[in-house]
Amino acid sequence: MPITAVFIFFSSPTVFSGRDQGSISQAAIRLAENGKLEFSTPASIDFFNINITQKDRLKNCLIDNLDDFQNNNSLKSKFYNIYCQAKTSAKAFNFPGFFYTSQGNLITQFPIVYTAWLALFYSYLGILGFKIANGFLLYFSFLALYLVIYKLSNLQKFSLKEKFLTQVSTLTIMLTSFCFMWFSKFTLTENIATPILWTGILSLLLLAESRIKKLDSQKSIFFLLLASLGLLIFTRIEGIIFFFLTILFLLININTKEYFRKNFTKIILPPIIIIGTIFIWNLNVDIYFYKSIAKATWENINENNIDIAKNNSLLTILNLFKIFGLYGLLLPIIIGLMGIFYLAKTKKYKSLIPLFIIFPSFFYILSPQITMEHPWMLRRFTFSILPIFLIYSIILISKAYSKKNILLGAFITLIIISFNYQAFNKYLTFIPEKNLLQETEEIGKNFSDQDLVLIDQLASGDNFAMIADPMSSIFGKNAVYFFNIEDLRKIDKTKYEKIYLIIPENKENYYKETYLKDKMIFIKEYSIKFDTLHLERKSFSLPAKEVKITKGKIFQIIL
Structure with a gap:
């Protein structure tokens, strides 16, 4: 038990999306908060509503297989509802590790046993519960x-x-x-x-x-x-x-x-x-x-x-x-x-x-x-x-x-x-993503709960440690991983007081070459610093420990 405690002491909450561990943690947090696997946020609903193809595919699948696709009482209809849901469901690309249900809710793509185990401890101990x-x-x-x-x-x-x-x-x-x-x-x-x-x-x-x-x-x-x-x-x-x-x-x-x-x-x-x-x-x-x-x-x-x-x-x-x-x-x-x-x-x-x-x-x-x-x-x-x-x-x-x-x-x-x-x-004593959660919290203090926060994949400097999900689930912001600029044209923007964009400094030119160039109002700079591993591509040596420092900018989008 003491050795186990040492191992766990040198660990950090793996709540950042981009890899399985972050998505599993996010599913556990949502399960603990909502009491069920399915959940939604204002941002997730908006991004689902512009994904009309999934609704059409589900309806067409039911029509093809059922005489009365609106009848949900028979065993056959229940089977085909499950079958068509699985066949036509789409990954929620703005929410890594999750699928959209036909109702527009998010649901994890990972098995529920471990998710439920983590959720139990998170319910009582918060982030520390994952370690325990x-x-x-x-x-x-x-x-x-x-x-x-x-x-x-x-x-x-x-x-x-x-x-x-x-x-x-x-x-x-x-x-x-x-x-x-x-x-x-x-x-x-x-x-x-x-x-x-x-x-x-x-x-x-x-x-x-x-x-x-x-x-x-x-x-x-x-x-x-x-x-x-x-x-x-x-x-x-x-x-x-x-x-x-x-x-x-x-x-x-x-x-x-x-x-x-x-x-x-x-x-x-x-x-x-x-x-x-x-x-x-x-x-x-x-x-x-x-x-x-x-x-x-x-x-x-x-x-x-x-x-x-x-x-x-x-x-x-x-x-x-x-x-x-x-x-x-x-x-x-x-x-x-x-x-x-x-x-x-x-x-x-x-x-x-x-x-x-x-x-x-x-x-x-x-x-x-x-x-x-x-x-x-x-x-x-x-x-x-x-x-x-x-x-x-x-x-x-x-x-x-x-x-x-x-x-x-x-x-x-x-x-x-x-x-x-x-x-x-x-x-042994290396703590992956050490301090990144605190850095995420500090950045989140710049926004209200009524704002929409669009976060670039590399805002933290690491696409396997994206900060959007913990900013949403833990710190209560309407934050979302943002990669398709055209989505901003389609979503309902009236429900948000302000819209912000968080990007690393090396991607500023990329965004300013789009239709957003005259709509980006500079707010402030930010800096993120955390511990991570660096491995050269196809290398057969142990990854190097490094402190990753990423500087970026926060813009308000005026549409």
């Missing part, structure tokens, strides 16, 4: 992983000395692993997926070793298994595959197959029906998440096909392993593979159960489904692939200790830690 929420998840991640290692290595049978050495190796390796430390600083779904997944796998291990006669008394563990992996379905898209692999394992495992096959309709089928029903409901509520996942997956598959055609696929994998090496992940992968081969050779197949469950995750090594910018792209491997190799590395170390080969176990431990050290030490 991630802190709990990180602690339970370490706890679940430790218990899995304890179970797989039969630590209870070790001598006191061997047990102590294994525990020291386990804690030092996990606590110095870059990914756990780094991504605890951000509001990303991997943070909640990790403890859920490994709690489920721990439950499966406990069931797998139970005798048939004892399975009746293990219903609480079975419930924990279904609850955790069932929840994972609504947290990460991979959870669907993990869940069905778990059910498959229970039906083929020598210790459990007879019991679960015999009691399939009584024990297995009801939870599947319940989770399936919830999934159908969630498909309606979170349809935008599934649509964005399907679209992104399809686009990535097409890109992969192009890479294969150009023989670039192998190069992508080689580059991926270069990045793994850079952040100290390559050595645990190599040693973890050795641990897997050792367990297979010694026919300790029960210890390979976690590998069986998360095996589909290895698809990400062939196709990461994410931009290769690091360390951002490492999130894809944080909740399943990295832990599995750490687990099997530590099991190999524990075998060395149990065979009185303490020097070998200590050597492997130290070499993994030494490879972890460079990236871990460099970024």
